[in-house]
Amino acid sequence: MSARVLKVHPADNVIVALRNLAAGEQIEFDNAVYDLPYAVGAKHKFVTEDRQTGDPIIMYGVLVGKATQPIRRGEPITTFNLKHDADRYGLDKKQPYSWQPPDVSKWEDRTFMGYHRADGSVGTRNYWLVVPLVFCENRNVLILKDAFERELGYAQPETYREQVHELLSLYKAGDLNVIKKMEPFVDEDQNKTLHHTHQSVNRPFKNIDGIKFLTHEMGCGGTRQDSAYLCSLLAGFINNPNVAGATVLSLGCQHLQVDMIEAEIKRQNPKFDKPLLLFEQQAGTEYALMSQAVKETFLGLIEANKIERKPAPLSALTVGLKCGGSDGFSGISANPAIGQLSDIVVGLGGKTVLAEFPELNGVEQELINRTADDAKAQKFITLMGDYSAQAEAVGSGFDMNPSPGNIKDGLITDAIKSAGAAKKGGTAPVADVLDYAEPIKTPGLNLLCTPGNDVEATTGMAGSGANVILFTTGLGTPTGNPVSPVVKISTNTVLKNRMPDVIDFDSGPIVDGEQSIEQNADALLDYIVRLASGEEITQAERLGQDDFIPWKRGVSL
Incomplete structure (x- = not known):
């Protein structure tokens, strides 16, 4: 991987900045030179060729938007020059699909407790x-x-109760000015706090x-x-x-x-x-x-x-696949890493579940192609169509899914966000399609209809039977679950270092060129085996972050 830029798919007409690129820089990539008229922030993208109004923008090999005004070669895509668009999908467009499972021989004899x-x-x-x-x-x-x-x-440690007690004592003693001048409380033994066990x-x-x-x-x-x-x-x-x-x-x-x-x-x-x-x-x-x-x-x-x-075989794992607080690196580091892990678990006979239907907008046809059973493919089409129509009926839509944080960090349209989010599902065939709260029973990759909302989605996955949930994030989110450990995976090492009390595993080495996706996925699966055995706990478990929000089937993106 280049240290500065990346082209995700050969068909793409955008290039991702892996570092902040200054206005006036010349970028050499893939036997071409690009003059940047404007600065391009890390995680953002610039076009590889002139685009006219209405021209398509392709990323991850799929349509992710159309230009709303001319965009010169080397200019970044923004909310001002690009609008969401995605290809039509349906059974009539279904193409044959074949899958080559990854080599799982080194994992076949592994067990968890x-x-x-x-x-x-x-x-x-x-x-x-x-x-x-x-x-x-x-x-x-x-x-x-x-x-x-x-x-x-x-019970959770009474750290903050003790802080309130200290402040109350000062207040009762008439030391209000002392309180105002106090330095913020400091965790004097943070390393111990971050790594204590739950036993x-x-x-x-x-x-x-x-x-x-x-x-x-x-x-x-x-x-x-x-x-x-x-x-x-x-x-x-x-x-x-x-x-x-x-x-x-x-x-x-x-x-x-x-x-x-x-x-x-x-x-x-x-x-x-x-x-x-x-x-x-x-x-x-x-x-x-x-x-x-x-x-x-x-x-x-x-x-x-x-x-x-x-001892239990790794085929007994049912792994939820989730992203939240996503950024422009999500689709090229952490999401592909857990997609690779998903393929390994499926290859071992286990179950994985990809949810967040609003964040599959634009990649529907790929998933339809991967669903051998036409009845299940049609169920996916119906669930997606009904959900989208319900959102549009109240003046919203999947195109309104990206949050301000997503956009700021490079996810300009829902299709860009979705194409990167879908990488969590790896490349395995779709074994089953489930509506909200349906139990996961079929080994392989399952699609589960949930909102993209972090807690509603993780709640749905746990309610369908996930016994561990992988949660990638580029911006940082503390989301946890009452019954299923939620592993927070950072897309970049800067986030891991900034929020060590929230993040459990770092996929930043992929962006930095220090690890391949396969190497990162292997390290993550090794961590999951220890986690599933009770040798590790997640930061959300340590914090008592037991988020539970049922989806009322209203419009929630």
């Missing part, structure tokens, strides 16, 4: 889950959270990685469809292989009834046999409800603690 469930799935974590069927129970869930986490050693000596249940408490704003008052989707999602979380058992709180009169969640759990997984504790508040007093829930949950934890990690 996982929690084996009775239904044959394997967890990378052993969590107990506490969930409300309706928002009315959020208070009770949070009270249980405080009680269990503090007493059983799962606390104060935890009585050594085989339980945590008790996870979900809250939400649904379950009643919305549409019956909203409650049905929530039911499927909660059932999916309870069925997730990382969950050993669950405590479910119900008010009693809401749309989402206890019998509905029981039926949906069994529908999704006829072999379900985990402990499922159900409590209704309208059956008596709040005290009676909570006291019973405390006792029965504690007994459930005793049983869950008897489960121990045992």
Whole structure:
């Protein structure tokens, strides 16, 4: 890879700047010389030939936009001279597709130490889950959270409470000016803070990685469809292989009834046999409800603690593939790296899942070509079409997906963002297409309909059964998940160094020319094996970043 610029695909008519390029510079690349009339920031692109109004801009080998005004050779593409555009797609344009799996021989005998469930799935974590069927129970869930986490050693460190206590002491002593002149608090042992393990000596249940408490704003008052989707999602979380058992709180009169969640759990997984504790508040007093829930949950934890990690093949991994806070390097470093990892996992017989349908805009035909089953390809077309139409009906659209941060860092149109985002799915054939909250059952690459919204997407992947999620980011985001470890992968080393308390793994060496995509993917998979075995924890787990937002099927990009 050139140290200064990169052309991603031979058919492209743009070149990516890997470093800041100054106005007036001459760039030599691929036997051509380009005079830059304007500065081109790192992650941005300049055109390789003159473009007239309406001319196509090609990147990743696909149409990503059309010029809205003349663009001279060497000029950067911007929101002022380019608008989103993408090619039409459909079954009528489907082309044959063949796949050469990567060599997986060095991984075939590798195992991770996982929690084996009775239904044959394997967890990378052993969590107990506490969930409300309706928002009315959020208070009770949070009270249980405080009680269990503090007493059983799962509570977050009281660092900030101690800081408030120090400030309060100064205030009570009348030292307001001292407070105003204080230097910011400093983490004096940051290295230790970043790398401590989650196995606390104060935890009585050594085989339980945590008790996870979900809250939400649904379950009643919305549409019956909203409650049905929530039911499927909660059932999916309870069925997730990382969950050993669950405590479910119900008010009693809401749309989402206890019998509905029981039926949906069994529908999704006829072999379900985990402990499922159900409590209704309208059956008596709040005290009676909570006291019973405390006792029965504690007994459930005793049983869950008897489960121990045992060796499992890498084919037992179900890996979610996500990007958020993307930048102009996402599609050339971290995303291709986890795409390569996805191909390895698929080659080993495991499952991977590519979500974020608004961020597949412009690469639909490639995915259709990779879907051998025409019925599944049509399901993908229908889901994409319905989603796009719903967004357009309220005056939005997939073309409005890139955020200001995305645009600032080189993702000018949704098609550019999408073409880079799709690299997360590697090159394997599409084995199945799933709607939101459908369980992942088919080995291979799965497409799952979710928004691009970070938390709604990761929530959906965990609800469909992902036991680990890979999350690439170029700008930095703390996103985590209650039951599935979320591995934050930086697209550039500058980000890794700036936000070490958020980032878990660095794909920046690809941009810097220090590693190939294949080498970076191998290093990442080695990390995932340790993570799945409980030898590593993610920064999101360390921070207690348990983000959970159900998608209400409204317009969310």
